[in-house]
Amino acid sequence: MSHTDIAIIGGGLVGASLACALAPLIERHGLTVTIIEPAGLSAPTIPQPSFDDRSSAIAYGSARYFGALGLWPAMSERASPIRTIHISQRGYLGATRLSHRDVGTTALGYVLRNRWMGHVLQSRLAELPVQWLSPDSVETITAQSTGYRLTLASGKTLDTHLAVMADGGRSGLKQQLGIEDDVTPYHQHALISNVRLSRPHQGTAFERFTPEGPVALLPLNGREMALVWTHEAEALTRAMSLSDTDFLSALQARFGDRAGRFEQVGKRISYPLSLKQAREQVRGHLAILGNAAHSLHPVAGQGFNLALRGVADLCAEIEATLNASEALGSHAMMTRFEARRARDRDQIVGFSDGLVRLFGVTNPLVSHARGLGLIGLNVMTPARRALTRRAMGLER
Ligand SMILES: Cc1cc2nc3c(=O)[nH]c(=O)nc-3n(C[C@H](O)[C@H](O)[C@H](O)COP(=O)(O)OP(=O)(O)OC[C@H]3O[C@@H](n4cnc5c(N)ncnc54)[C@H](O)[C@@H]3O)c2cc1C
Incomplete structure (x- = not known):
């Protein structure tokens, strides 16, 4: 004992x-x-x-905490800064960009491989x-x-x-x-992988809401990005079994071309979500x-x-x-x-x-309202700054 x-x-x-x-x-x-x-x-x-094999978005506040623990110098050796977050929804107008410039920091956060x-x-x-x-x-x-x-x-x-x-x-x-x-089941799974794009991401993270669930891309080195693609169970089975070429085409169709062409995909892993x-x-x-x-x-x-x-x-x-x-x-x-x-x-x-709930509603009126909300957020600096500080882990 x-x-x-x-x-x-x-x-x-x-x-x-x-x-x-x-x-x-x-x-x-x-x-x-x-x-x-x-x-x-x-x-x-x-x-x-x-x-x-996952990568995580580490908020600015978390990086600062790791700094206080003396861990950030080593962690930052392989950290990719997130300078802008681009939020949009497929099929509707309206997007917003959260930028590090709104809050006067060098980054909104960082992406680090869990390993x-x-x-x-x-x-x-x-x-x-x-x-x-x-x-x-x-x-x-x-x-x-x-x-x-x-x-x-x-x-x-x-x-x-x-x-x-x-x-x-x-x-x-x-x-x-x-x-x-x-427990609240989402009946969704996150498919994660690393993808290579045709052009550099310049520190932009993308959050794209689609009727089938959100797709996120986080900036890694150069043209590499970490993909988190949400699927319902049947769609997940299909996406996991596609060849790399077909997977990239399906992703391009779902995400559009705002980040460039998807050229290469790594190992795919999935996690049930609730x-x-x-x-x-x-x-x-x-x-x-x-x-x-x-x-x-x-x-x-x-x-x-x-x-x-x-x-x-x-x-x-x-x-x-x-x-x-x-x-x-x-x-x-x-x-x-x-x-x-x-x-x-x-x-x-x-x-x-x-x-998850707001962007899960498929009613067209709600989708238009969300689009207007995103446009409104883009032009209203104080509201955008408040959301940005929350995402950065600087507001409690
Ligand atoms: C797809 C996906 C993407 C994510 N992306 C982000 C992100 O971008 N940013 C973010 O902030 N968060 C993100 N998260 C959440 C983040 O991954 C979790 O918050 C984090 O992994 C939690 O870590 P943990 O140590 O609590 O649990 P775990 O990672 O589950 O670790 C638990 C540990 O306990 C050990 N253990 C288990 N049983 C026992 C036992 N009986 N005795 C002793 N030890 C035991 C295990 O071996 C393991 O090492 C993401 C999650 C998922 C699924």
């Missing part, structure tokens, strides 16, 4: 970011931190779901006094009077004052504690973060950005608690943490879900 002050269940994007963010507290307060992760650290023995973020996070973790139990996984979690007891696949038992569930929500651990999810939220986000001595707490439609690229603000708020609450010599993970601490998080989470969940 061993003990750790904080046990992080899952060393994916969110768990690994939290461990890095805790570094100053480990130093100042002598905290002990342990991460449990089934995929091996530097040479994963099983596929690591967080650090896969690269994983590499940077794990390299930093290897230098920190954080205990890695990996490859290993948590099999059971049980509440104790001042924390939780975890039993691991290896047979080890670990007691902790603060258990942070960052396991992506698929392990069944929440259910062991009787915490259910609220809106999921844990009914309880905290309990005494327990915090739920990342996908385990909320998984969103990727239409607005907000899931990880939202989770990272949860990481920042949890660290701030831990620090305040330690400075006040209160008990780590106490009911009072967890209630304060949840109070910090609720508004941001509700707004981002509402924003992402609202976009």
Whole structure:
């Protein structure tokens, strides 16, 4: 039996970011931190779901946070800036452009490959006094009077004052504690791949709404872009089985030519989409973060950005608690943490879900109204600036 002050269940994007963010507290307060992760650290023995072939839009606010953690210099080596976001809908007039110039920054955000973020996070973790139990996984979690007891696949038992569930929500651990999810199925899947275009994107990200679901393109290097193309189940099966040439033609027909000609496509992978939220986000001595707490439609690229603000708020609450010599993970601490998080989470969940619903309505009158809305947004600088700051993670 061993003990750790904080046990992080899952060393994916969110768990690994939290461990890095805790570094100053480990130093100042002598905290002990342990991460449990089934995929091996530097040479994963099983596929690591967080650090896969996806690319993520990292909001300006998240890049700034990684900067404060000292991680941005390494991350930015392979980050592609997003300078403009072009939003349009197929078949109707009206488009809007959100630009970094509206807010006076060099970029609205950045696109990073998840694999690269994983590499940077794990390299930093290897230098920190954080205990890695990996490859290993948590099999059971049980509440104790001042924390939780975890039993691991290896047979080890670990007691902790603060258990942070960052396991992506698929392990069944929440259910062991009787915490259910609220689930809204979208009946959609995201098909992701990298595509090469005939002309440079010049830092433009595209969000194109179509009656069959949104198509997003995020700028990578040169003429490469990361594609997120939403499909219903049958259409997904067809799109996955097309030859590269037919896939590119179908994409061109769906997206149009505003980004140029689609010339090449890489490996295609799909993810089922739903809106999921844990009914309880905290309990005494327990915090739920990342996908385990909320998984969103990727239409607005907000899931990880939202989770990272949860990481920042949890660290701030831990620090305040330690400075006040209160008990780590106490009911009072967890209630304060949840109070910090609720508004941001509700707004981002509402924003992402609202976009899917608003642009999912096929009524022509609604489509025209949306078109007018996009035109209006394009000419109204204050409204555009407010939306831009929200997308950048600068407004709460
Ligand atoms: C197609 C798509 C595109 C996206 N694009 C964006 C974007 O552009 N911007 C953005 O902000 N967000 C985006 N997201 C959301 C983002 O990917 C998620 O928010 C992020 O991956 C959540 O990471 P996580 O660490 O919480 O969960 P996961 O990535 O699921 O990681 C969970 C970790 O827990 C480990 N684990 C599982 N079970 C156990 C156990 N029993 N014990 C210990 N460990 C365990 C797993 O091995 C894994 O490492 C996108 C999502 C999708 C699907």
